[in-house]
Amino acid sequence: MSTPVLSVEGMTVQFPTRRGILTAVDDVSFSIKAGEVLGVVGESGAGKSMTGSAIIGLIEPPGRISSGQVFLHGERIDTLPAEKMRRVRGRKIGMIFQDPLTSLNPLYTVAEQLVETIRTHLPLSAADARKRAIGLLDDVGIPDASRRIDDYPHQFSGGMRQRVVIALALCADPDLVIADEPTTALDVSVQAQIIDVMKKLCAEKGAAIMLITHDMGVIAEIADRVAVMYAGRLAEIGPVRKVISDAAHPYTKGLMGSIPSLLSDAERLTQIPGSMPRLTAIPQGCPFNPRCSYAFDRCYIERPDPLPHDERRVACWLYDKEEALS
Amino acid sequence: MSTPLLEVKNLSVSFDVSRPWLNRKLEGQDKVLLKAVNDVSFSINKGETFAIVGESGSGKSTIARLIVGLLKPSSGDVFFEGKSLSAGLEGAEARKLRRRFQMIFQDPFASLNPRWHVADIVAEPLRVFKTETGKQRREKVGELLSLVGLSPEDGAKFPHQFSGGQRQRIAIARALAANPDFIVCDEPTSALDVSVQAQILNLMKDLQDKLGLTYLFISHDLSVVRHMADRIGVLYLGRMAEIADAKSLFVDRQHPYTRMLLDAVPDLGMTGKPRKPVEGEIPSPLDPPSGCVFNPRCPLANARCRTERPELRLYGPTWAACHAVEEGRDKAA
Numbered sequence: 001m002s003t004p005v006l007s008v009e010g011m012t013v014q015f016p017t018r019r020g021i022l023t024a025v026d027d028v029s030f031s032i033k034a035g036e037v038l039g040v041v042g043e044s045g046a047g048k049s050m051t052g053s054a055i056i057g058l059i060e061p062p063g064r065i066s067s068g069q070v071f072l073h074g075e076r077i078d079t080l081p082a083e084k085m086r087r088v089r090g091r092k093i094g095m096i097f098q099d100p101l102t103s104l105n106p107l108y109t110v111a112e113q114l115v116e117t118i119r120t121h122l123p124l125s126a127a128d129a130r131k132r133a134i135g136l137l138d139d140v141g142i143p144d145a146s147r148r149i150d151d152y153p154h155q156f157s158g159g160m161r162q163r164v165v166i167a168l169a170l171c172a173d174p175d176l177v178i179a180d181e182p183t184t185a186l187d188v189s190v191q192a193q194i195i196d197v198m199k200k201l202c203a204e205k206g207a208a209i210m211l212i213t214h215d216m217g218v219i220a221e222i223a224d225r226v227a228v229m230y231a232g233r234l235a236e237i238g239p240v241r242k243v244i245s246d247a248a249h250p251y252t253k254g255l256m257g258s259i260p261s262l263l264s265d266a267e268r269l270t271q272i273p274g275s276m277p278r279l280t281a282i283p284q285g286c287p288f289n290p291r292c293s294y295a296f297d298r299c300y301i302e303r304p305d306p307l308p309h310d311e312r313r314v315a316c317w318l319y320d321k322e323e324a325l326s
Numbered sequence: 327m328s329t330p331l332l333e334v335k336n337l338s339v340s341f342d343v344s345r346p347w348l349n350r351k352l353e354g355q356d357k358v359l360l361k362a363v364n365d366v367s368f369s370i371n372k373g374e375t376f377a378i379v380g381e382s383g384s385g386k387s388t389i390a391r392l393i394v395g396l397l398k399p400s401s402g403d404v405f406f407e408g409k410s411l412s413a414g415l416e417g418a419e420a421r422k423l424r425r426r427f428q429m430i431f432q433d434p435f436a437s438l439n440p441r442w443h444v445a446d447i448v449a450e451p452l453r454v455f456k457t458e459t460g461k462q463r464r465e466k467v468g469e470l471l472s473l474v475g476l477s478p479e480d481g482a483k484f485p486h487q488f489s490g491g492q493r494q495r496i497a498i499a500r501a502l503a504a505n506p507d508f509i510v511c512d513e514p515t516s517a518l519d520v521s522v523q524a525q526i527l528n529l530m531k532d533l534q535d536k537l538g539l540t541y542l543f544i545s546h547d548l549s550v551v552r553h554m555a556d557r558i559g560v561l562y563l564g565r566m567a568e569i570a571d572a573k574s575l576f577v578d579r580q581h582p583y584t585r586m587l588l589d590a591v592p593d594l595g596m597t598g599k600p601r602k603p604v605e606g607e608i609p610s611p612l613d614p615p616s617g618c619v620f621n622p623r624c625p626l627a628n629a630r631c632r633t634e635r636p637e638l639r640l641y642g643p644t645w646a647a648c649h650a651v652e653e654g655r656d657k658a659a
């Protein structure tokens with residue numbers, strides 16, 4: 001087996017606060033291969049963005065990775081000095097954040113920003129960098145790229161700005177792209193274009209993509225595997241078809257049922273009662289137990305780790321072999 | 327047929343987005359008007375949910391604000407039980423009518439006053455209309471909070487002590503306080519994640535059944551609209567492109583724009599159906615295309631589409647504003 005592009009092992013992210021230590025990401029392990037898209041879903045506050053930030057070494061202090069390891073092509077990166085990590089980030093990891101305006105500088109033209117970023121990471125002349133920048137804008141579907149490149153960000157519509165951000169993230173041909181809700185603020189029509197760009201990137205350049213989103217439709221469309229997070233932990237991770245059409249973890253089941261569909265005539269949506277616990281008040285045992293209709297004795301005492309089950313890993317005592325035997 | 331509960335007739339509104347007067351004089355520019363809503367008509371029957379879908383900037387929120395009276399139309403009118411709302415906006419009768427309308431906004435964070443107790447927020451419409459005594463009011467607030475799945479004790483808390491979904495419940499309780507018949511919901515769940523959204527959508531349906539409410543439901547999410555609506559209006563650049571009942575819109579769609587929107591929705595069923603790429607983007611409303619506003623993006627556009635504006639016409643159960651539909655050209659494509 002070849003080494004995965006990204007491999008995260010037992011990563012835990014903690015924030016010391018006055019009221020004790022908050023664990024925002026709790027013992028999370030997964031990997032992404034070249035050309036593969038891993039979708040990450042879960043309720044707001046589940047730790048999706050934090051997992052992404054931790055991988056690229058951008059956690060707001062005093063937060064830190066308190067245990068676990070992160071590998072890029074088999075090389076450990078969570079212990080790299082800040083300066084080295086900064087270079088890895090620009091050269092090997094591309095990032096796309098939800099709000100395109102935060103990643104673009106309003107004072108510079110798109111050309112200036114793209115060319116500068118390209119030249120920081122690749123040994124190209126200004127003219128060649130500009131050529132590359134125009135090609136990238138073309139790739140992400142900006143019409144008339146050679147003319148539009150000299151515009152300022154505010155002269156683009158929201159969807160086009162998001163495409164510029166994607167071009168910026170792809171400047172240096174990254175091996176790994178972490179995209180945090182790249183399409184959430186966009187209309188379906190624009191969203192569809194962005195999805196196509198990302199698909200192409202994966203297929204043609206063999207990039208590994210970690211795609212964080214609330215939109216299950218987007219996941220179904222481009223992800224190969226999906227990770228479901230709940231209260232900072234992995235609840236379930238596996239092939240997208242399995243997880244979507246045959247969810248194993250009770251939380252995933254609830255999540256899937258709560259999505260209205262274009263095809264279904266259901267009068268009511270399935271709803272998960274209650275809400276996710278606050279990080280300061282995670283119950284003992286399985287963090288989902290107060291909302292779980294399958295919960296039994298063991299769920300209130302022991303915390304389940306993700307265990308292999310039917311091509312995936314599921315953190316739920318229902319799928320523990322010993323449990324099944326008894 | 328009985329009178330619809332709400333009728334919107336030829337509603338238009340323009341915003342003045344010109345530079346300041348002095349700049350215009352100095353630079354010799356004309357006034358610039360943005361026509362956000364352009365000759366829109368539809369009606370909503372009692373007890374039904376009418377949805378408006380459309381891309382960002384198509385004018386959905388502007389229609390909502392026109393209906394609840396937060397904005398005056400440039401032309402056209404809104405009728406409630408046959409009575410014109412713009413004719414008699416002043417006076418006691420209009421106030422009484424207004425009381426029967428409520429609005430729920432997209433952002434449950436911005437629409438609640440952070441310094442008020444939840445009980446005072448929910449009671450606000452009661453106070454404005456001065457009907458109940460203090461004690462009656464407290465009881466009513468308790469009932470309303472229970473109705474939306476909170477507890478009467480929550481009244482003593484402040485909005486920041488609640489999650490996004492709970493805040494939207496508070497906003498719904500406030501909207502219900504005035505005993506409205508009709509609620510305008512502008513993207514009520516867009517700021518919430520799917521599991522919380524399911525709770526709120528179920529609640530809204532239950533309340534509709536229990537209280538006989540009529541909803542105008544605005545959203546850009548087609549699956550949500552499909553779940554909630556009896557009838558759907560598809561808005562494009564301030565114009566109604568199509569009005570159909572929810573079932574037929576998704577089965578037998580007429581307008582090329584509706585078709586494009588539906589084809590762009592990612593497919594959760596994973597049937598492997600290829601998604602069609604979307605052509606172009608919504609044009610600037612400052613300089614809308616002539617003829618049919620959809621023509622620059624429409625695969626069926628021809629010369630007539632570029633000059634003559636299509637009007638809504640009835641085809642079977644569906645209203646559509648499209649020359650190709652009228653000419654039967656859409657079926658060939």
Ligand SMILES: Nc1ncnc2c1ncn2[C@@H]1O[C@H](COP(=O)(O)OP(=O)(O)OP(=O)(O)O)[C@@H](O)[C@H]1O
Binds near residue numbers: 042044047049
């Ligand atoms: N600087 C911080 N200090 C303390 N806690 C934080 C900080 N930033 C985030 N958190 C907490 O970490 C948890 C995970 O947050 P994260 O942003 O990863 O959620 P998410 O899954 O991305 O949610 P969303 O879908 O809303 O974006 C949250 O409970 C959040 O309140």
Ligand SMILES: Nc1ncnc2c1ncn2[C@@H]1O[C@H](COP(=O)(O)OP(=O)(O)OP(=O)(O)O)[C@@H](O)[C@H]1O
Binds near residue numbers: 360381384386388389
């Ligand atoms: N007060 C205003 N002054 C000038 N232009 C306005 C004003 N309010 C709205 N507009 C413009 O009118 C058009 C319609 O806006 P509206 O807010 O109704 O769109 P929408 O369909 O609700 O979009 P979204 O999905 O983004 O909420 C937009 O082009 C907007 O820029």
Ligand code: SF4
Binds near residue numbers: 317
């Ligand atoms: S471990 Fe128990 S409480 Fe947790 S999801 Fe499984 S059944 Fe439910």
Ligand code: SF4
Binds near residue numbers: 619627648
């Ligand atoms: S009128 Fe013409 S341009 Fe407009 S939607 Fe119909 S076919 Fe397309």
Ligand SMILES: [Mg+2]
Binds near residue numbers: 048049050180
């Ligand atoms: Mg996030």
Ligand SMILES: [Mg+2]
Binds near residue numbers: 386387388
């Ligand atoms: Mg709006």
